[in-house]
Amino acid sequence: MVKKEDGSVRIYTKGAPDMLFDKLVGVQDQEGNVLDMMDECTVPAELKEDDDEITQIDLLEKTVKYFAHRAFRTLLICYRDMSMDEYESTKDEHNNFEKESDKDVLECDLVAMSIFGIQDPLREGIIESIEKVRLAGITTIMCTGDNIDTAIAISKNAGIITEDKVNDKFACMTGKDFREEVGGIIKVQDPEFPEDPSKTIDKVGNISKFRAVKQNLRVLARSSPEDKYLLVTGIQECDGVVAVTGDGTNDAPALTKADVGFSMGITGTDVAKGASDIILMDDNFTSIVVALRYGRSVYDNVRKFIQFQLSVNVVAMFIVFFGSVVLRDSPLNAVQMLWVNLVMDTLGALALATEPPAGDILDRQPYKKNNAIVTEVMWRNIFGHAIWQIIILVVILFSGQGWLCENYSIKCLKFNPNNSKECIEFNPFYSNELYVMNNEIEMWNSLNLTADKFNTTLIDKFTCNQYKTKNPMYPADKPCTKEQIAVKYLPQEQ
């Protein structure tokens, strides 16, 4: 509010044009004259369609549309002149304007001064990131406070929606329409506490309608943080996994409710950061793609390790049991078994756990929420690898000394003359595990048990060669493969 020299006051307002149009009574021209909303005016060349002359209100609407279709956010600046007495009496009647909402009464009989078109250009890499996310089986929905035309234009530029899908039912909605369509949020009794009426959970009012909306929804314009929360609640109710980005304090419920909450490190409030799981330090959507790659990679690595461990243990169990029953002696002695366990559980685990994300990790569909960690394909691989190894080990166990290198056998006999089977079985077992670990890289759906390539990086990690130059704890002359040889030739206690 500004006190003018003549004693009157001028109240300035700015806001979304579509919210203020109904409150306008005039438009100020460049000379400062106030024109009526229904006065005719000449259409600027940029806005010209059919008519040469249109009313002032039409001109404002055309201007907003012109900006919105070019992905500009629009703000209307207006004012209202009042006498000091009128202002004071309005103030008295409305709680002395103590709250912001008390001032709403001033927003009427406004005169439009200017429309600002503001464009926040898309960041570099955003289109590629949206496409990568789409190929990874993830649907991006843009929830924004912008008007629907601006939101559609931005989402088209970013690749969230294509031109042919814009007119699909429910593809682009306003927050208000969305709430009305799906029935908003309702509170229902928490099934885990049926006796306690104070325990309630949030549900979508009309979940069947929500499913239909969710199928096509890509742009939610003029949406509030509550709409975001409603969207997250509905997607989770449909057994979907949802990640949400947010920066404002009001986004906190949606960030907390989502399976993964991303807050903005630069523009985000502390409340939003506290409510989120991951803070994007650069406020960049592209970083979500990086998080996605590493998230999938960690899960894959856990699965690889489980598959590897189960393969190793099935084989070890079988060989020890089989040897004990048939030969009345274990083909692997206690020290050898401990060594295998030590190497496989620590270095093997480390090697698999530190595998970088595969190049095609974002080309496949995401796992479902209720997928078992060990899948049918993994069980097939575990038993496939186990049977393959068992066949090799049993063949070597019974006929190895006949056709394996003579020196090998002599050395074994020399150092451990009473139990040559232990030596003859130990190295093939160890080598097989190395081979199996290499195969974990290609484990998902490949039926090729020999794998496409031999992963030297993985074997390097496993044999500590990778640490040669980086870690003084692993000097170059002591890779694990050499230690393996040492264990092999170590005189064994019987």
Added chain:
Amino acid sequence: MAEVGNPNEESLKLAKNVHEHIGGMYNDLARAVLWNSSARIEKNDFSDPAYTEEYVTKGNVTEQGLIKFFMAIEGGEGCLGIKH
């Protein structure tokens, strides 16, 4: 009604162009925006190397856009002068 392609240079050009054309309305507009925004102008502490200007805008991103329009004409200090 020119479009802004790249911020900085083009928006500076646009801001100056608008300033020349709207004449007496300019002061009203500047007050309407600068007195009526939650976004603010601060002296740059140069903690973020991406910002090298003496004054930077903070707060609501849309309002920052509006304020930057006036900063392009008035400079940071000029805008603070109007605001206070």
